[in-house]
Amino acid sequence: MRRKITVALVGFGALVSSLLVSTPAAAHGYISSPPSRQAMCAMGRVSDCGPIIWEPQSVEAPKGSHLCSGGNDRFLQLDDPTKNWPATGVGHSVTFTWTITAHHATRDWEYFVGDTRVGYFDANGSVPGDTVTQTVDLSGYSGRILLLARWNIADTANAFYSCVDLQIGSGGGQPSPTPTTSSPSPSPTPTASTSPTSQPSGTWAAGTAYHAGDEVTYQGTTYRCLQDHTALPGWEPPSVPALWQPV
Amino acid sequence: MRRRGLLVAPGLLVLAGCTTPTTAEPKTSASRYFNAADIRFVRQLIAANGHSRRIAQCAHGRPVPAKLGSLAAAIGSTERDENKTMTVWLRTWQPGAGPDPAPSRDDDVAHLTAASDHDFPGLFRRALAASQHDQLALATAETRHGINVGARDLARRVTRSRTAELAQLH
Numbered sequence: 551m552r553r554k555i556t557v558a559l560v561g562f563g564a565l566v567s568s569l570l571v572s573t574p575a576a577a578h579g580y581i582s583s584p585p586s587r588q589a590m591c592a593m594g595r596v597s598d599c600g601p602i603i604w605e606p607q608s609v610e611a612p613k614g615s616h617l618c619s620g621g622n623d624r625f626l627q628l629d630d631p632t633k634n635w636p637a638t639g640v641g642h643s644v645t646f647t648w649t650i651t652a653h654h655a656t657r658d659w660e661y662f663v664g665d666t667r668v669g670y671f672d673a674n675g676s677v678p679g680d681t682v683t684q685t686v687d688l689s690g691y692s693g694r695i696l697l698l699a700r701w702n703i704a705d706t707a708n709a710f711y712s713c714v715d716l717q718i719g720s721g722g723g724q725p726s727p728t729p730t731t732s733s734p735s736p737s738p739t740p741t742a743s744t745s746p747t748s749q750p751s752g753t754w755a756a757g758t759a760y761h762a763g764d765e766v767t768y769q770g771t772t773y774r775c776l777q778d779h780t781a782l783p784g785w786e787p788p789s790v791p792a793l794w795q796p797v
Numbered sequence: 798m799r800r801r802g803l804l805v806a807p808g809l810l811v812l813a814g815c816t817t818p819t820t821a822e823p824k825t826s827a828s829r830y831f832n833a834a835d836i837r838f839v840r841q842l843i844a845a846n847g848h849s850r851r852i853a854q855c856a857h858g859r860p861v862p863a864k865l866g867s868l869a870a871a872i873g874s875t876e877r878d879e880n881k882t883m884t885v886w887l888r889t890w891q892p893g894a895g896p897d898p899a900p901s902r903d904d905d906v907a908h909l910t911a912a913s914d915h916d917f918p919g920l921f922r923r924a925l926a927a928s929q930h931d932q933l934a935l936a937t938a939e940t941r942h943g944i945n946v947g948a949r950d951l952a953r954r955v956t957r958s959r960t961a962e963l964a965q966l967h
Contacts, residue, residue, distance in 0.1 A: 612946055616953065621946030623830050665957075756961070779871035780864070780965070784958025792874035 578607045579650040579678075581699055581712040584638035587618055587628045588712065595636055600627045607651045609711045613702055616662065618713035620700075628713060637717040642689040644716065646699065648682040655704040661686050662698045665786075667769055675704040692719045756783045765797060772797040831890050834942035838952065839883045841935050843896035846876035848903075849928035852921070855909040859917050868965055869925060875958065879951065886947065926966040933959040 580588050588606035591599030602609070602625050609628065611620025618628040627633070646661075655677055661669030661684075669686035688695070694717050701710040754768040757780065764775040766787065773787040773794040787794035853873040856866055887894055905924040912920050932955055939952035 614950060615946040616950060617946070621830060621944065621949065623944055626944075665953075777871060777874055778867045780868065782958055782961035782965075784954045784956070784961060785871070785875060789954055790875045790878060792878045793871060 578610060578652045578654065578710050579648050579682075579701060580606045580609065580710065581646050581714055582649040583647040584640060584644070584714055584716065585636075586699075586712040586714045587635055588625075590636060591627075596633055598627070598633075600625065602628065607649065607710075610708050611711060612707050613700070613709040615700075615709075615711065616665070616698060618696075618698060618711060620709065620711035622711075628711075635715040637694050637715040639717045640688075642691075642718060643685055643687055645683055645685045646714070648678070648684075648701065648712075650678050650680055650682060653677045653679070654701075654706075657702040657704040659684060660700045660702065662700075663688070663691060663695050668697075669699075670770070673704070688716075688718055693717070754781060754787055756781050756785075766794075768794075831886075831945040831948065832943065834939060835945040835948045836887070836891055836894070837897075838935055838939035838943055838948055839887050839890075840894065840897040842932060842951075842955070843880050843883050843887070844898070845928065845932045845935060846880050847896065848905075849873075849925060849932070850876055851906050852909065852924050852928055855906060855924075856921060859921070860914050861918050861921060864965075865918065865922065868962065869921075872925070872929070872962060879955075882947075882951070886945075922966050926963055929959045929962050929966070933963070 580586055582589050585593065585595070586606070587596070588599075588602050588609055590596045591602050592604075592606040594603075609618075609620055609622060609625050611617075611622040615621045619625040655675045656673035657675065658673050659669070659671040659682075660667055668688060668690075669684065671684050686697075688697075694715070697714045697716055699712045699714065701712075703709060752765070752767055754766040754773070759778075759780045760766070760775040761778050762775050766773055766775070768787045771788070774797050775793065776795055777793055779785075779793055785793060787796075850873045853869040856869050861869070905927070909917065909920055909924060936952040936955035936959065939948055940956065943949050943952065
């Protein structure tokens with residue numbers, strides 16, 4: 551009798567303590583396939599990750615960060631480039647699976663490689679199910695890349711962050727080139743190695759001279775130039791309201 | 798007895814944590830995490846941007862190449878935007894704090910004002926490059942030591958834009 555009670559108490563204690571561990575940030579979501587950095591930590595494939603091993607779904611921080619931790623100081627280990635993050639081998643089209651543990655109204659989903667947004671999925675405030683799968687075209691990339699995904703919540707200022715280390719195609723290779731100054735006559739690219747940053751004319755491009763009144767598109771939004779200038783990296787239209795105004 | 802108290806408390810915590818996750822975040826959460834390096838970066842960059850804008854303004858009415866003139870004007874405009882944003886952050890983080898008062902390179906403006914039209918373009922180019930270089934150093938420090946999401950994002954943009962600006966100025 552006495553033993554039974556002890557067992558019950560121990561069991562209950564374990565339940566409570568596991569709840570305690572996951573309580574502070576509540577439960578939310580993360581990319582489980584291909585395994586994100588927090589998934590690698592939770593699976594024990596990467597060690598010394600800190601508290602993320604208990605709650606890979608809780609990398610919550612204000613929207614807009616390009617950090618794997620989102621800037622959440624509880625999970626800064628996710629930003630550590632010196633950790634030996636395993637890269638998952640994939641093709642040029644990659645399907646990501648999110649495991650959702652709290653069904654927040656969702657604004658949208660974004661995928662980045664460096665500063666380039668390579669995937670965007672509008673959700674219009676809808677509520678996701680237990681899993682969400684999205685396919686992102688990474689045909690401009692080869693070799694090892696670090697992909698950052700953001701799940702932007704509709705009714706809070708926050709997003710959930712997941713970084714995935716990927717090895718694209720076979721062999722080594724470099725991450726995709728960043729856009730340089732635009733060449734006057736872009737030659738057609740017969741191979742499949744188009745960079746995702748090379749877009750139809752009218753798209754904002756660093757190195758282009760713009761005049762007040764010119765219109766460009768950038769990440770699906772049209773902007774009007776307010777002041778003559780030559781576009782530079784770091785002067786992307788959404789970042790410099792003095793130079794560009796959304797139309 | 799003690800154990801019972803222990804069991805009840807986490808139960809409440811769990812309820813509080815799981816049932817209202819969407820309303821718990823204040824709108825100002827963007828500035829919740831910051832450290833001394835973030836404050837230093839913002840105060841110093843506000844001052845440095847103010848300085849390069851004063852330099853950029855020296856080009857008014859001077860015979861500078863059109864490309865240099867529009868670059869300087871765009872630098873002035875983009876840095877004014879940056880300062881607006883950083884001033885709001887600083888007000889949230891440390892009410893009453895202003896830009897870093899340390900005077901830096903004030904002589905530049907005096908030299909430019911006094912320079913002849915012949916000497917002006919070269920001096921202007923160098924003065925503007927020096928100030929953009931200072932800003933690059935501030936961004937590098939923020940990238941290493943800062944933790945605030947917004948400030949770190951700004952530092953990334955400053956690193957990219959100043960690097961590109963310097964390439965145009967040299």
